[in-house]
Amino acid sequence: MTDAYEAAGVDYGTLDAAKRLAMDLGAATLGLPAPRGATVVAGSIGEPATLIEVDGLTLAVVLECLGTKSMIARDVEDQIGLDRWAAVGIDAVAAIVNDLCCAGALPLTLNAYFATGSADWYSDSRHRSLMTGWSEACLDVGAAWVGGESPTLSGLVDPRQIDIAGSALGRVPVGAARWEGAALQSGDEIVFVASSGLHANGASLARAVAGSPAACPGGWAEPLPSGRAFGDAVLDASVLYPALVDALYAAGVPVHYASHVTGHGWRKVMRAARSLTYRLTCLPEVPEVLSFIVSRAALGTREAYGTLNMGAGFSVFVAAGAGDAAVAAAEERGYSALLAGIVEDGPRRVVVEPLGFEFASGELELR
Amino acid sequence: MTDAYEAAGVDYGTLDAAKRLAMDLGAATLGLPAPRGATVVAGSIGEPATLIEVDGLTLAVVLECLGTKSMIARDVEDQIGLDRWAAVGIDAVAAIVNDLCCAGALPLTLNAYFATGSADWYSDSRHRSLMTGWSEACLDVGAAWVGGESPTLSGLVDPRQIDIAGSALGRVPVGAARWEGAALQSGDEIVFVASSGLHANGASLARAVAGSPAACPGGWAEPLPSGRAFGDAVLDASVLYPALVDALYAAGVPVHYASHVTGHGWRKVMRAARSLTYRLTCLPEVPEVLSFIVSRAALGTREAYGTLNMGAGFSVFVAAGAGDAAVAAAEERGYSALLAGIVEDGPRRVVVEPLGFEFASGELELR
Numbered sequence: 001m002t003d004a005y006e007a008a009g010v011d012y013g014t015l016d017a018a019k020r021l022a023m024d025l026g027a028a029t030l031g032l033p034a035p036r037g038a039t040v041v042a043g044s045i046g047e048p049a050t051l052i053e054v055d056g057l058t059l060a061v062v063l064e065c066l067g068t069k070s071m072i073a074r075d076v077e078d079q080i081g082l083d084r085w086a087a088v089g090i091d092a093v094a095a096i097v098n099d100l101c102c103a104g105a106l107p108l109t110l111n112a113y114f115a116t117g118s119a120d121w122y123s124d125s126r127h128r129s130l131m132t133g134w135s136e137a138c139l140d141v142g143a144a145w146v147g148g149e150s151p152t153l154s155g156l157v158d159p160r161q162i163d164i165a166g167s168a169l170g171r172v173p174v175g176a177a178r179w180e181g182a183a184l185q186s187g188d189e190i191v192f193v194a195s196s197g198l199h200a201n202g203a204s205l206a207r208a209v210a211g212s213p214a215a216c217p218g219g220w221a222e223p224l225p226s227g228r229a230f231g232d233a234v235l236d237a238s239v240l241y242p243a244l245v246d247a248l249y250a251a252g253v254p255v256h257y258a259s260h261v262t263g264h265g266w267r268k269v270m271r272a273a274r275s276l277t278y279r280l281t282c283l284p285e286v287p288e289v290l291s292f293i294v295s296r297a298a299l300g301t302r303e304a305y306g307t308l309n310m311g312a313g314f315s316v317f318v319a320a321g322a323g324d325a326a327v328a329a330a331e332e333r334g335y336s337a338l339l340a341g342i343v344e345d346g347p348r349r350v351v352v353e354p355l356g357f358e359f360a361s362g363e364l365e366l367r
Numbered sequence: 368m369t370d371a372y373e374a375a376g377v378d379y380g381t382l383d384a385a386k387r388l389a390m391d392l393g394a395a396t397l398g399l400p401a402p403r404g405a406t407v408v409a410g411s412i413g414e415p416a417t418l419i420e421v422d423g424l425t426l427a428v429v430l431e432c433l434g435t436k437s438m439i440a441r442d443v444e445d446q447i448g449l450d451r452w453a454a455v456g457i458d459a460v461a462a463i464v465n466d467l468c469c470a471g472a473l474p475l476t477l478n479a480y481f482a483t484g485s486a487d488w489y490s491d492s493r494h495r496s497l498m499t500g501w502s503e504a505c506l507d508v509g510a511a512w513v514g515g516e517s518p519t520l521s522g523l524v525d526p527r528q529i530d531i532a533g534s535a536l537g538r539v540p541v542g543a544a545r546w547e548g549a550a551l552q553s554g555d556e557i558v559f560v561a562s563s564g565l566h567a568n569g570a571s572l573a574r575a576v577a578g579s580p581a582a583c584p585g586g587w588a589e590p591l592p593s594g595r596a597f598g599d600a601v602l603d604a605s606v607l608y609p610a611l612v613d614a615l616y617a618a619g620v621p622v623h624y625a626s627h628v629t630g631h632g633w634r635k636v637m638r639a640a641r642s643l644t645y646r647l648t649c650l651p652e653v654p655e656v657l658s659f660i661v662s663r664a665a666l667g668t669r670e671a672y673g674t675l676n677m678g679a680g681f682s683v684f685v686a687a688g689a690g691d692a693a694v695a696a697a698e699e700r701g702y703s704a705l706l707a708g709i710v711e712d713g714p715r716r717v718v719v720e721p722l723g724f725e726f727a728s729g730e731l732e733l734r
Contacts, residue, residue, distance in 0.1 A: 018489045018498075018517060022479070025502035026512040033475040033511050036538060040476065040511045050513040052476055054538065057422055063430075063478035063534045065516045068523055108400040109407065109419055111430035112389070113480070113532055122385045131385075135392035144400050144407045145393040146417040149432045149532065150385060154571070156435055156530055161523045165480055165516065167430045167534030171403060171421065204521070 016365055043180045046273075048099035048260065049170065051178070058172040060105035064096040065113075065165035069203040069235075072220075074160055075210070076231035077126065080221050084235035085126045089133025092164045094238035095200045097141050098260045098314065101241040104179035104249075105170035107141050112148030113165040117157035130162075133237070141242040143168065173249055181272035183256040188343040189323030190269070190278060194336035195313030197287045199238040201262040202308045206234050206293055215296040224292050233289040241314050243333045251329035254319040261309040267364040269315055269350045275361075277346035281353050282338055284311035302357040317343060383732060410547045413640075415466035415627065416537065418545070425539040427472035431463040432480075432532035436570040436602075439587075441527055442577070443598035444493065447588050451602035452493045456500025459531045461605035462567045464508050465627045465681065468608040471546035471616075472537035474508050479515030480532040484524035497529075500604070508609040510535065540616055548639035550623040555710040556690030557636070557645060561703035562680030564654045566605040568629040569675050573601050573660055582663040591659050600656040608681050610700045618696035621686040628676040634731040636682055636717045642728075644713030648720050649705055651678035669724040684710060 023046065030040045033052075041051035041058075049062040066088070073088045097107045112134060114127075121127065138145045148166065157163050172178070198206060209216050210230060216222045220231025241260070248255055259271040269278045286294075290311065294304040304310060318326045323339040330337035341353075348361035390413065397407045400419075408418035408425075416429040433455070440455045464474045479501060481494075488494065505512045515533065524530050539545070565573060576583050577597060583589045587598025608627070615622055626638040636645045653661075657678065661671040671677060685693050690706040697704035708720075715728035 018494055021495065022498055022512075022515065022517070025498055026505075026514070029502060029505040029510065029512045031511070032505065032509045035509065036473055036475055036540075038475040038511075038538070040513055045513060050476065050478075052511075052513075052536070054426075054475070055424055057424060059421075059426075059536070061476055061478060061513065061534070061536050063480055063515055065480065065482065065518050067518055068520055071523055106403055108403055108405040108421070109417065109428055111417075111428060111534060113430055113432065115432065115530055115532075127385050128388065131389055131392050135396060138393075138396040138399065142399045142402065143396065144398070144405075144419075145389075145396045146407055146412060146419075146428065147393070148389065148430055150389070151432050151434055153435055153530060156438055156525055156528045158523055158525070163482055163520060163523055163530055165482075165532065167428070167478060169419070169426070169428050169536060171405070173403075 043182065044103060047103060049103040049105060051103055060100050060103045060170040060172065062096060062099040063165065063167040064099050066092045066095055066200050067203055069200055070162050070164050072203055072207060072234060076220050076235060079219060080229060080231050082232055083126060083129050085129035086133030087235045087237040089130045090137040090237035091200050092166055093134055093137035093141065094240050096166045096168045097143065098241050100168055100170040101245045101314065102258045102260055103172065104176060104245060104255065104258065105172050106242055106245060107143035107168050107170045109146045109169045110138055110143045111146060111167045114150040115153050115157050115163040117154055117161060118159035119152050120159065121162055137240060140240050176249060179255050179258050181257040181274055184272055184274050184276060184317055184343060186343055186345045187320035188256055188317050189320060189339060190280065190341040190343065191316045191318060191323050191326045192284050192312040192338055192340040193241065193244055193314040193316065193330050194284055195287065195309045195311055196239050197236040197289045198234050199309055199313060202293065205297060209293055209296045224288050226288055230292065239313050244314065244330055244335055247329040247333045248316065248326060251325055253326045253329055254322050255316055256319060257317040258315065260314045261312045264364055265307045265309060266305045266312065266350055266352065267359045270348050270361065270364055275348045277344040277349050277351060278341060279344055279351045279353060280341035282340050283354055284338055286311045301355055305352060306359060306363065410549065411470060414470060416470040416472060418470055427467050427470045427537040427539065429463060429466040430532065430534040431466050433459045433462055433567050434570055436567055437529050437531050439570055439574060439601060443587050443602060446586060447596060447598050449599055450493060450496050452496035453500030454602045454604040456497045457504040457604035458567050459533055460501055460504035460508065461607050463533045463535045464510065465608050467535055467537040468612045469625045469627055471543060471612060471622065471625065472539050473609055473612060474510035474535050474537045476513045476536045477505055477510045478513060478534045481517040482520050482524050482530040484521055484528060485526035486519050487526065488529055504607060507607050543616060546622050546625050548624040548641055551639055551641050551643060551684055551710060553710055553712045554687035555623055555684050556687060556706060557647065557708040557710065558683045558685060558690050558693045559651050559679040559705055559707040560608065560611055560681040560683065560697050561651055562654065562676045562678055563606050564603040564656045565601050566676055566680060572664060576660055576663045591655050593655055597659065606680050611681065611697055611702055614696040614700045615683065615693060618692055620693045620696055621689050622683055623686060624684040625682065627681045628679050631731055632674045632676060633672045633679065633717055633719065634726045637715050637728065637731055642715050644711040644716050644718060645708060646711055646718045646720060647708035649707050650721055651705055653678045668722055672719060673726060673730065
């Protein structure tokens with residue numbers, strides 16, 4: 001498929017080759033911590049979070065970045081005078097802890113990485129908003145914000161910008177079954193939990209839209225059908241999914257796998273390294289801001305679903321018959337969720353039945 | 368004191384205020400992971416690594432960045448044709464795991480963060496060298512390289528550059544006493560373990576020297592007294608200290624505290640939040656490249672020791688009489704080490720007796 005991201009300047013081809021080299025070199029190191037009592041769970045390598053067993057505990061580690069979404073916040077601040085940095089702080093925590101959620105791990109600690117190109121970045125109130133949003137997200141997900149780094153990288157990072165990333169330590173509850181994908185099978189049910197909008201993925205595309213006078217004459221001030229400014233809506237804070245994971249455990253839902261829907265859009269539904277078909281029959285509502293981006297970027301429907309989350313922020317794969325319980329557990333905690341489809345025997349692909357297209361295995365190369 | 372870093376464009380004043388805000392907000396989150404069985408060790412907040420107790424294990428987490436040293440590697444590559452990216456990979460791992468060492472923790476896993484401004488960065492062999500160095504360092508320190516992120520941040524990171532950071536999970540051996548500084552007391556002995564040169568700290572200053580035709584006409588090609596090019600020597604890989612920690616445990620050395628000597632130079636010797644005087648009577652040899660930088664940047668001696676590591680990469684504070692055993696343990700693993708001084712009752716300060724100056728408590732504001 002045509003990749004809307006390549007059009008926006010991200011070359012996944014070259015990047016993925018480097019990623020593969022990193023994974024090959026990394027593979028030679030996986031046994032090293034054994035003398036210190038730690039075993040890396042091989043099946044978690046290449047997944048959003050890595051699992052490590054240490055003296056009977058199952059821990060999870062992750063490092064994630066927010067990408068270029070912070071550039072939107074800066075432009076929106078400068079062009080329409082809105083300070084949406086608190087939402088960016090929540091987005092950053094979400095990018096990190098939602099990775100842990102894919103492994104069924106709940107966060108314990110978070111470290112922040114805020115790299116700027118000039119100490120002047122901190123002379124304004126935006127850093128207070130950013131850090132307040134970050135700490136509010138920590139309160140929401142029950143994680144301790146224990147430290148981080150805030151280097152000034154003059155000449156490396158643009159002086160107007162901030163590079164935001166972070167790391168987390170999490171744990172899988174004692175006795176919980178692994179959400180590793182090994183248990184995935186025909187008949188399993190697919191539950192989609194709603195996103196709130198763009199989340200951390202699609203920032204380059206959104207910026208391309210806002211920067212195109214032909215597509216979007218008002219830039220970030222361009223009104224959506226509801227009347228909200230594009231730049232306001234695009235910065236709605238991401239949904240945090242740790243409470244969903246908590247709820248699924250509390251309800252005893254038999255989860256076989258979980259995948260957040262980030263880069264590569266709904267192609268991520270087939271993230272598990274398994275030969276299975278994922279047939280989707282019921283679609284979530286598309287957030288207004290995503291419909292707007294799709295329309296103004298003139299994306300085809302298939303391209304839109306292969307790029308953006310289109311309303312599905314997190315997908316959970318549960319044992320046959322357990323879908324309704326998963327939906328109920330999610331909704332009790334305030335999430336919107338729906339039973340979206342089913343897992344079938346067949347080639348690895350995602351079939352989006354109501355829209356009449358599918359994504360083939362070769363369209364998602366992550367490992 | 369005049370801060371050589373402020374002259375080179377880093378404003379620690381503004382940054383430290385933001386750091387304090389982050390710590391205040393973070394403080395309100397520290398108790399959150401208790402329901403998940405995890406307790407943050409309060410005394411480790413603000414230290415190079417954070418300790419967390421989880422079901423009887425003492426874990427350590429850290430996120431660290433390499434700063435602008437990668438900019439040197441790029442300039443040296445472009446200007447004198449040397450690929451020293453493998454050393455940069457080792458530097459990055461050193462920056463991360465040496466933080467763990469300060470807490471007496473040994474690394475289990477590492478995650479890498481490589482942010483570029485253009486996917487073109489990966490089109491050259493430099494990324495192979497970088498990743499090879501990173502993975503060799505993982506082999507050296509016994510840590511599994513389990514993942515990471517390599518975003519392309521077009522417009523945020525300069526297209527010629529790479530922002531390198533990473534995170535690690537470590538553990539303190541079962542039954543080991545904490546290296547928290549609470550046990551530090553008058554009579555304790557201070558052992559310095561040698562650095563190999565610049566390490567990760569002082570990159571901006573080194574670049575300022577190389578970029579000044581008056582101070583350094585040959586730029587990165589300028590020969591040191593030994594004949595080595597400045598740009599070659601400045602990229603000597605950092606020393607990795609986990610094997611030192613291993614050796615100290617194996618020899619049963621009673622360690623009370625440890626501090627790597629990074630930003631703020633020897634002011635870091637008084638890193639512990641204690642009112643004690645650190646009297647240094649024996650100094651390590653200064654690596655040639657540091658003497659060169661001091662001379663060409665026309666730093667005063669006091670300024671040099673308050674900025675660079677000056678040959679002391681890591682300091683270990685041990686019980687009275689245990690200094691020689693610490694030195695022996697270090698040397699057996701191939702480190703150079705020396706008994707450098709002693710802890711005394713008195714105001715918090717570092718007295719550098721052979722050179723006739725001292726650093727007062729107010730000259731190190733980290734918390």
